[in-house]
Amino acid sequence: MDGPAPPMRSSAPVAIDSHALGTLNYIRSSIEAAGAFAVPGTAGVAMGAVGLAATGLACVPALSGHWIGIWLSASILASGLGIVLIARHRAGHGLTLYRGPARRFVMCLCPALLAGGVLTAVLWQAGESRLLPGMWLLLYGSAVLSATLLTAPAMMRLIGIMGALFVLWGAVAFELPLRWHNFVLGAGFGVLHLAFGLLIGRIDARARVHT
Numbered sequence: 001m002d003g004p005a006p007p008m009r010s011s012a013p014v015a016i017d018s019h020a021l022g023t024l025n026y027i028r029s030s031i032e033a034a035g036a037f038a039v040p041g042t043a044g045v046a047m048g049a050v051g052l053a054a055t056g057l058a059c060v061p062a063l064s065g066h067w068i069g070i071w072l073s074a075s076i077l078a079s080g081l082g083i084v085l086i087a088r089h090r091a092g093h094g095l096t097l098y099r100g101p102a103r104r105f106v107m108c109l110c111p112a113l114l115a116g117g118v119l120t121a122v123l124w125q126a127g128e129s130r131l132l133p134g135m136w137l138l139l140y141g142s143a144v145l146s147a148t149l150l151t152a153p154a155m156m157r158l159i160g161i162m163g164a165l166f167v168l169w170g171a172v173a174f175e176l177p178l179r180w181h182n183f184v185l186g187a188g189f190g191v192l193h194l195a196f197g198l199l200i201g202r203i204d205a206r207a208r209v210h211t
Contacts, residue, residue: 038089038151038152038155039086039151039152039155039159039200040085040086040089040200040201040204041197041198041199041200041201041202041203041204042085042089042197042201043081043082043085043086043089043197044193044194044196044197044198044200044201045193045194045197045198045201046078046081046082046085046197047078047079047081047082047189047193047197048189048190048191048192048193048194048195048197049190049194050074050077050078050081050189050190051074051078051185051186051188051189051190051191051193051194052186052190052191052194053074054070054071054073054074054185054186054189054190055182055183055185055186055190057070058070058071058182059182064182067181067182068124068129068132071136071185072120074189075189078189078193104150105147105150105151108143108146108147108150109143109144109146109147110143111143111146112139112140112142112143112146113139113140113143115139116135116136116139116140116143119135119139120132120135120136123135130178130181131174132181133170133173133181133184133185134170134171134172134173134174134184135170136170136185136189137166137167137169137170137173137184137185137188137189138166138167138170138171138173139170140166140170140188140189141162141163141164141165141166141167141168141169141170142163142167143163144159144162144163144166145160145163145164145167147159148160148163154203155200155203158196158199158200158203159196159200161196162192162196165192166188166192169184169187169188169192170188172184173188
């Protein structure tokens, strides 16, 4: 006698269980987050506060002639504060500052910032200091835009908009009279940093609530 016929193998595709699909989506989002760089809102707020303080100092009549030195000192202080706050934020998530996306983020920022440092010396020696505010804003915005794609998806659009506004404001600054240079810098490095730092901070707060 013949044995039972072997079961027919169906050619229809097997549907992926919704739970498994959700797990795959979670894994993919986790991988994307691990390759992204999160910029804390506190860094933007601190840098904006330094920018506003520099604006106030450079408005003092006795110090107005030293506005270049004031703003260069402010850039060093703001950068230091930003690095410290970013390192603290990453340490709170068990991440290091000098590995993975953080290193790539810095490498994207550096070319435009280094170009700004070289052009600062060139323009100052040539007696064209009136071009410095526009150049600083333009190249800083370019640096931010080049690093935008490495930022966390939740804040990528905000940081991209901030970088674009710096570029546009830098272009406008070239057309403004010299007497406005201090307020131009304050509106950029002070107000823009502060406003977007607060917006990014709200995104961070909502993310913590949902987790």
